[in-house]
Amino acid sequence: xxxxxxxNIIVLAAGKGTRMKSETPKVLHAAAGRSLVEWVLAAAExxxxxxLHVVIGPESESRIDDLPWAKPGSWSVQRDRKGTGHAVQQxxxxxxxxxxxxxxxxxxxxxxxxxxxxxxxEDTIAxxxxxxxxxxxxxxxxxxxxxxxDDEGRPLEIVEAKDxxxxxxEITLCNGGLMLARTEVLFDLLAQTTDSNAAGEYYITDIVGxxxxxxxxxxxxxxxxxxxxGVNSRRELAAVEAVxxxxxxxxxxxxxxxxxxxxxxxxxxxxxxxxxTIIEPNVFFGTxxxxxxxxRLRAGSYFEGAxxxxxxxxxxxxxxxxxxxxSDTVKVGNFxxxxxxxxxxxxxxxxxxxxxxxxxxxxxxxxxxxxxxxxDGINKHRTTIGAGAFIGSNAALVAPLTIxxxxxxxxxxxxxxxxxxxxxxxxxxxxxxxxxxxxRYRERLRAIKxxxxxxx
Numbered sequence: 042x043x044x045x046x047x048x049n050i051i052v053l054a055a056g057k058g059t060r061m062k063s064e065t066p067k068v069l070h071a072a073a074g075r076s077l078v079e080w081v082l083a084a085a086e087x088x089x090x091x092x093l094h095v096v097i098g099p100e101s102e103s104r105i106d107d108l109p110w111a112k113p114g115s116w117s118v119q120r121d122r123k124g125t126g127h128a129v130q131q132x133x134x135x136x137x138x139x140x141x142x143x144x145x146x147x148x149x150x151x152x153x154x155x156x157x158x159x160x161x162x163e164d165t166i167a168x169x170x171x172x173x174x175x176x177x178x179x180x181x182x183x184x185x186x187x188x189x190x191d192d193e194g195r196p197l198e199i200v201e202a203k204d205x206x207x208x209x210x211e212i213t214l215c216n217g218g219l220m221l222a223r224t225e226v227l228f229d230l231l232a233q234t235t236d237s238n239a240a241g242e243y244y245i246t247d248i249v250g251x252x253x254x255x256x257x258x259x260x261x262x263x264x265x266x267x268x269x270x271g272v273n274s275r276r277e278l279a280a281v282e283a284v285x286x287x288x289x290x291x292x293x294x295x296x297x298x299x300x301x302x303x304x305x306x307x308x309x310x311x312x313x314x315x316x317x318t319i320i321e322p323n324v325f326f327g328t329x330x331x332x333x334x335x336x337r338l339r340a341g342s343y344f345e346g347a348x349x350x351x352x353x354x355x356x357x358x359x360x361x362x363x364x365x366x367x368s369d370t371v372k373v374g375n376f377x378x379x380x381x382x383x384x385x386x387x388x389x390x391x392x393x394x395x396x397x398x399x400x401x402x403x404x405x406x407x408x409x410x411x412x413x414x415x416x417d418g419i420n421k422h423r424t425t426i427g428a429g430a431f432i433g434s435n436a437a438l439v440a441p442l443t444i445x446x447x448x449x450x451x452x453x454x455x456x457x458x459x460x461x462x463x464x465x466x467x468x469x470x471x472x473x474x475x476x477x478x479x480x481r482y483r484e485r486l487r488a489i490k491x492x493x494x495x496x497x
Contacts, residue, residue, distance in 0.1 A: 043089060046166055047141030049224060050090040051132045054078045054148035055098035055119040060274040066100045068148040069108075070278055073285040074309030074328040077272055080151030080285075082110055083310075085144075087155030088162065094135045095148070096128050124242025126234045133228055142166070143224045145245060149272045150218070151281055161221060161262050170260035171226050172252040174199065175217030177266040186216035186246055188261060196259045198250035203239045217264045218271075220245060226257060285310075315351065324356075329363070339375075347379075350386075368403075382413075385428070397421075398440065402428035408452065410435035427462060 058067025068078040075083075078095065085093055095116045097105075102118050105111050117131045129145055136143065144162065146153065165173040174196060176188050182202070187209050189197045199216050200209050222230070230248035238244065252259050272278050289308040290300060297316030300306050305322040312326040315334035324338050327345030332338065336349060339356030346363030354372045355361065364381030367373065371384045374391035382399040390396060390407040398415040400423065401407070411432050413424040422440035426432065430444050433452030444450065444460040451467030460466050 044141075044162055044166060047139070048088060048090045048162060049092040049136055049139050049141065049143040050085045050088070050094070050146060051129055051136070051143060052078065052081055052085060052093070052095045052146045052148050053125060053128045054095050054101065055122060055128050055131075056149060057098060057100070057122065058149075058273065061278075062275075066098060066104075067272065068097075069101065069104065070272070072151055072272075072278060072282045073289060074311065077151045077281075078148035079110060080310070081146055081148050081153060084153050084155045084158060085146060088144075088158055090144075091141070092136055092139055094132045096131045098122070123236065124240070125245040126231050126243035126247060129227070129245055130231050130243075136224060136228075139224045141224060142221055143227050145220045145222075145227075147218055147271065150269055151272070152270050152284055153219070153268050157265065157268050158219075161219065161264070164262055165221050165260055168260050169258060171257035172222040172230075172249060173220065173260040173262050174246075174249060175219040175264035175269070176214055176261045177217050177264055177269070178213050179215045179266070180213065182210070182213055182215050187212040188214040188216060190214070190261065191253075194261065196249050196261050197253055199244075199246035201238065201240075201244065201246065214261070216246060217266065217269050219264065219269070220248075222248065222252075226252070230255075321357070330361075333369070399424040399426065401426045402430060402446065404428060405430045405432070407432045408434035408436065412437050414439040 054068040056067050061067050061070065069076045072080065093115065096119050097116055099118055099120055114135065117135060119128045119131045142162065142165065144158065161175065179185060184202045186199045186201045187205055188199055189209065191197050230251045233251050234243045234247045236243050249259055270281060272281055286308060289312065290303045290306060293314050294300060294303065298314045299319045302322040306320055307325045309326050309328045311328055312330050314332040317334050318332055318336040318338065320338045321340040323341045325343045329346040330344045332349040333351035333353065335351050336353045341358040342356035343360045347361035347365040349355065349367045350369040350371065352370050353367050356375060358375045359373050360378045362378065362380035365379045366383040368384065368386040370387050372389045372391060373379065376392060377390045377394045380397040382396045382401065384390065384401045385403040387404040388401045393409045394407050394411045396407065396413050398421050399413045405426050405428060414437055415421050415424065424438050424440045425443045427444055427446035427448060429447045432450045433454065435453045436450050437455040439455065439457045442456060442459060445462030445464065447463040448460045449465040450456060450460065451469060454466065454468040456466060456468065
């Protein structure tokens with residue numbers, strides 16, 4: 042859905058975040074698998090803006106090549122942090138010639154949603170307002186900017202808490218931070234702001250008073266304060282993570298997924314799970330995981346970058362790493378780790394197994410303790426196991442290696458050469474039995490122990 046006026050968006054991401062006590066810029070810290078700024082960008086992109094620009098700090102500039110959203114021309118740097126108004130001005134060149142409205146968002150508010158932003162834009166356009174700001178009521182306003190209204194309920198000005206008079210501090214209508222203004226009006230008013238305030242900064246909030254002095258139409262849009270929660274510390278990051286996890290869990294359960302103890306399940310923003318799948322307690326999903334219908338994900342299992350088909354059983358205590366593909370009806374049991382491997386339909390690795398850089402055929406069975414030895418210290422090599430093959434317990438498969446369809450590998454074998462289809466291969470040495478030797482052996486050990494004790 043598009044708007045009747047063009048929409049542009051500026052995301053302010055230059056905050057230093059000193060309270061995070063981190064070398065990583067605040068907005069690059071992650072919640073539910075993606076950075077704070079990426080959460081805000083996702084909400085913004087849902088509005089299909091004509092131009093979307095991010096203002097970053099110099100700390101982020103050194104990491105720009107690792108940020109997939111930072112396309113050429115889509116970002117600029119606020120080198121001198123002189124306030125929010127100054128930050129928005131860094132996007133002036135990028136929005137040169139733009140029309141319609143410009144929405145200003147903050148990269149440290151990852152709970153904001155596309156739906157809420159859409160309502161803000163639609164209501165502002167319908168009201169024919171020149172400048173709109175988000176507001177909310179607070180019983181204890183604290184450090185929030187106060188909104189001074191006229192008799193019609195339209196904003197006259199925003200007063201920062203540190204600049205407010207005692208009477209203004211009694212106001213409970215607070216600034217929500219997000220602002221929307223006609224594009225040409227926004228930059229014209231910003232050019233008129235000054236740093237004559239307690240912080241010596243250029244505030245974007247000053248454009249409200251300037252707009253009223255210019256006879257422009259302002260608007261106060263009520264906004265859910267829960268969507269405006271900012272992140273300035275590790276504690277606040279954890280609080281935001283909790284909210285995002287609740288949202289993600291609710292979405293999966295509403296889609297037909299059962300979670301026995303949902304509060305123990307950790308999801309990523311892109312986790313996809315099919316209906317009728319059951320997730321047991323303490324399951325963790327990293328990014329890039331897709332799970333089909335009707336699966337059972339048992340307790341304590343870990344997923345990242347894995348694709349899981351339908352009617353698959355995983356765990357308990359299994360780990361599926363990046364590049365794992367499990368086709369339908371596969372069974373992966375307890376203490377099994379899989380990486381860059383494809384287990385085809387019906388294959389089984391019931392327990393205590395490592396499968397890396399491998400292709401496992403349909404209905405193949407990997408016994409307990411099977412290891413694909415894929416790394417020679419420098420290079421990785423692949424193992425191919427044919428359909429219906431049976432690998433005995435405690436077998437070491439030294440790659441590169443191909444085991445044919447229907448082949449049988451004896452328990453305890455170390456396989457270093459390809460195995461033909463339907464062959465049986467073992468590499469165990471002959472069994473040697475010394476009758477009545479056990480007690481003599483134990484007597485010898487006792488004598489050694491006694492001698493050692495006597496020497497103490």
